[in-house]
Amino acid sequence: MKVINRPAVSCTHQKFKEQVLGGxxxxxxxxxxxxxRDATTPLLQVxxxxxxxxxxxxQVVxxxxxxxxPVNCATPDAGNYPYKRQLYYAYKNPPSQAVKxxxxxxxxxxxxxxxLARN
Known part of the structure; x- marks a missing residue:
């Protein structure tokens, strides 16, 4: 079986290392x-x-x-999936009307x- 690892600069690599491998x-x-490369489609082809x-x-849905x-019988779209990361919105204060x-x-x-429909 081939195992493909993403480059260390990849956020996905870092999060997997932190959450799954415990550092x-x-x-x-x-x-x-x-x-x-940190590109999913070419990686899947390899x-x-x-x-x-x-x-x-x-990236794969x-x-x-x-x-x-599945991990512990849960898929990533389930609320109890154990590996999730928080993403945040960042904006300059005061926010523009478009940001609001x-x-x-x-x-x-x-x-x-x-x-939720997208993920």
């Missing part, structure tokens, strides 16, 4: 390849039918050539539904 280093072995990788759910592996409008939508029930 430990990734294994090295003849079947483990360090990909220098994996072929005999490989494994880690990615954000948004619509990919037809991959299977998402966006934040109003993003935090509304309609915006929350739209984001």
């Amino acid at each position: 430990s280093e990734f294994a090295t072995a003849p079947n483990v390849t360090l990909d220098q 994996l072929g039918k005999n490989g494994i990788d880690y990615a954000t759910f948004a 619509n990919q037809r050539t991959v299977r998402v592996v 409008d966006f934040l109003g939508y993003a935090t509304s029930s309609e915006g929350q539904k739209a984001m």
Whole structure:
């Protein structure tokens, strides 16, 4: 089985190392390849039918050539999935009207539904 590891500068690499490996280093072995790019689609092409990788759910949810592996019987779209990362909105104070409008939508029930449907 081929194992593809993302470059150390990748946020996905860092989060996987922190949450899944508990800060430990990734294994090295003849079947483990360090990909220098942090792009999911080309990486999936390299994996072929005999490989494994880690990615954000948004990167693979619509990919037809991959299977998402459940963790503790939960898939990434479930509320009890153990590996999630918090993302934040950052903006310059005072916020412009466009920023206020966006934040109003993003935090509304309609915006929350739209984001959940995407992920």
